[in-house]
Amino acid sequence: MKRFLAFVKKEFFHILRDRRTLLILFGLPFVQVLLFGFALSNEIKNANIAILDNDKSLHTQQITARLLSSGYFQVYQNLSSYKEIDQTFRKGVIKMVVVFPTQFSYDYEHGRTAQIQIIADASEQNTAISLTNYASAIIQSYTTSVAGSIAPMYIDVNTRMVFNPELKGAFVFVPGVMTLVLLLVSAMMTSVTIAREKEMGTMEVLFVSPLSQWQIILGKVIPYLALSFVNGCVILILGVFLLELPMNGNLLLLLLETLLFIFLALSIGVFISSLTDSQLVAMFASMVIMLLPTIFLSGFIFPIESMPKGLQVISNVIPAKYFIRIVKNIMIKGIGMKAVALDTLVLAAMALFFIGLSIRNLKTHLA
Amino acid sequence: MNAIIVDNISKAYGNIQAVSNVSFEVREGELFGLIGPDGAGKTTLFKMLVTLLFPDQGRAVVNRKDIVKDFLQLRTQVGYMPGKFSLYQDLTIEENLDFFATVFGTSIQENYDLIKDIYVQIEPFKTRRAGKLSGGMKQKLALCCALIHKPEVLFLDEPTTGVDAVSRKEFWDMLKSLKQRGLTILVSTPYMDEAGLCDRIALMQGGKILAVDTPQDITKLFQRPLFAVKAAETFRLIQDLRNASFTHSCYAFGEYLHLALEHEITSSDIETYLASHNHRQIDIKRVDPGIEDCFMDLISQTSVPAQS
Numbered sequence: 001m002k003r004f005l006a007f008v009k010k011e012f013f014h015i016l017r018d019r020r021t022l023l024i025l026f027g028l029p030f031v032q033v034l035l036f037g038f039a040l041s042n043e044i045k046n047a048n049i050a051i052l053d054n055d056k057s058l059h060t061q062q063i064t065a066r067l068l069s070s071g072y073f074q075v076y077q078n079l080s081s082y083k084e085i086d087q088t089f090r091k092g093v094i095k096m097v098v099v100f101p102t103q104f105s106y107d108y109e110h111g112r113t114a115q116i117q118i119i120a121d122a123s124e125q126n127t128a129i130s131l132t133n134y135a136s137a138i139i140q141s142y143t144t145s146v147a148g149s150i151a152p153m154y155i156d157v158n159t160r161m162v163f164n165p166e167l168k169g170a171f172v173f174v175p176g177v178m179t180l181v182l183l184l185v186s187a188m189m190t191s192v193t194i195a196r197e198k199e200m201g202t203m204e205v206l207f208v209s210p211l212s213q214w215q216i217i218l219g220k221v222i223p224y225l226a227l228s229f230v231n232g233c234v235i236l237i238l239g240v241f242l243l244e245l246p247m248n249g250n251l252l253l254l255l256l257e258t259l260l261f262i263f264l265a266l267s268i269g270v271f272i273s274s275l276t277d278s279q280l281v282a283m284f285a286s287m288v289i290m291l292l293p294t295i296f297l298s299g300f301i302f303p304i305e306s307m308p309k310g311l312q313v314i315s316n317v318i319p320a321k322y323f324i325r326i327v328k329n330i331m332i333k334g335i336g337m338k339a340v341a342l343d344t345l346v347l348a349a350m351a352l353f354f355i356g357l358s359i360r361n362l363k364t365h366l367a
Numbered sequence: 368m369n370a371i372i373v374d375n376i377s378k379a380y381g382n383i384q385a386v387s388n389v390s391f392e393v394r395e396g397e398l399f400g401l402i403g404p405d406g407a408g409k410t411t412l413f414k415m416l417v418t419l420l421f422p423d424q425g426r427a428v429v430n431r432k433d434i435v436k437d438f439l440q441l442r443t444q445v446g447y448m449p450g451k452f453s454l455y456q457d458l459t460i461e462e463n464l465d466f467f468a469t470v471f472g473t474s475i476q477e478n479y480d481l482i483k484d485i486y487v488q489i490e491p492f493k494t495r496r497a498g499k500l501s502g503g504m505k506q507k508l509a510l511c512c513a514l515i516h517k518p519e520v521l522f523l524d525e526p527t528t529g530v531d532a533v534s535r536k537e538f539w540d541m542l543k544s545l546k547q548r549g550l551t552i553l554v555s556t557p558y559m560d561e562a563g564l565c566d567r568i569a570l571m572q573g574g575k576i577l578a579v580d581t582p583q584d585i586t587k588l589f590q591r592p593l594f595a596v597k598a599a600e601t602f603r604l605i606q607d608l609r610n611a612s613f614t615h616s617c618y619a620f621g622e623y624l625h626l627a628l629e630h631e632i633t634s635s636d637i638e639t640y641l642a643s644h645n646h647r648q649i650d651i652k653r654v655d656p657g658i659e660d661c662f663m664d665l666i667s668q669t670s671v672p673a674q675s
Contacts (some may be wrong), residue, residue, distance in 0.1 A: 002472070003469060003470050006470055007470065010466050014455070017457045018457065200453065201451045201453035202453050202454065202455060204414075205447065205454075205467075207419055207442075208418065208419060208447045209442060210439075210442060210443050210471060211470055365421055365438075366419045366420055
């Protein structure tokens, strides 16, 4: 045990003395969360819009006020005729025009389908989709808030968003970033650090010592397990307090799932390192096996549902897919153990699989 | 009693036969040198003896433990210093030593006596990271780390390669004092001049052992008359000597050429021959054979003659 502790201590020295490792360990989560949370989000703030209110009634004014107070929109211009719409768009400043027809209040109060036309600049299609979605959601919320007092109001835009009615980008990205950072730190760093011992020749000296292979590997894994867990918590805190992610579910359950995922990532790292003796190869293998598939195939950035069939099948073997789903389920939807049981089981099975492979590759001798 | 018994051991990497049918024995308390150029198979032999590699065939016993069957017990009884500096560059001298002491279930204090003479030389720098040490200091630290668990047999793979002349001499002095404590030491080196410092040596080339004996007796294997020859045009000199009928072999040896003869003739006979080939500033003297002469001779006997 004393031997083992000495090994773990040595491992901490390695980590704390290598600036690059430290940077990856503690800089990465911050940068990633901030990048994905703010800069790269597909969320749009303060988009310039124009309003053409032909009705000029209480309802249209209230809806306009709601749109503007959401923070997503600001009025660039108030229009007075349809002709102006085209001209204003051509200036390239506004992203969207909201048009209230003359009969709006009349239709609304007489139980007919009241119409609001939303015209968006689709040259940036993602922005256009987001903006129209925001607007419809806000208009919808107006309907529900006044529904009690007056007869129901019908609107031609019939979109319904559950859990993230205003499509906040952080909701999508934070679980993904967390997954990515944990994978990167746990799997890549472990595989690289084991490969480094082999490359530097220190593995030889460790082999010719009473340390068992198990102690060497566990000694490598435990510091990273601890650091990854701290990292996971930092990301969660950043997500909840900075990006205003909801925490609807059981925190303990979430932390346990995080531990399971870190364990899986570490076992993949150990597995990779059992295949190669070079830091470069280990790094590359981590990138190709984990990083790229995680970014592209896990549903982190591109929705799995909109992938071609073949890629959808491949996405089933990406561990991140399951973890991202678990985090979303627990944090955003706030559903409990039962809903995440299957995904948890898949992760556990994957972890066992890689640990098993690593044990099989465990050596007592070089070569 | 023999501390190391190597019996007909072989190891190949793919098609390359690194060690083939090597046998030798090292007595307890002996300072035994494995002498040979790079690629002779010294490191592979070492790795097998310290249980890092399995031999393809043959067997070896170190400190009465079989290197295959009893490898776990053996690992606690040998000290191994690899040819490449294999300590943690980002740990300090003291942390490295402390780590290896703890891993072997001991402490610096417990075996301080054994490493004291060496450690005091690097102790002033004990808070310096190993990566920032000079070559000589690195070797001293590596030796301390290999000794810290009080091994019975010490394996040093090319400990003086890349180390300056002064540190090399100091290193060999340290080995001598360790030997006096009863430690069995197997050391490998590509430097022939270090061979004379060992009790016994084995000359190794192409995965095979050419000869095993004391340095003095090895040189006795060399029976031919040997001369050191120098002249103004070295390249033409070596050509002409190799073409001479009395020449057995001729190699460059520092500023002189070492000329081994087929049969006894005098230095003036050689001088006459060289003068007839228009050589100037001729200097010829009779010399005693060294280890390197024997080594070159043994190589030429076992393989294709090196002269062309």
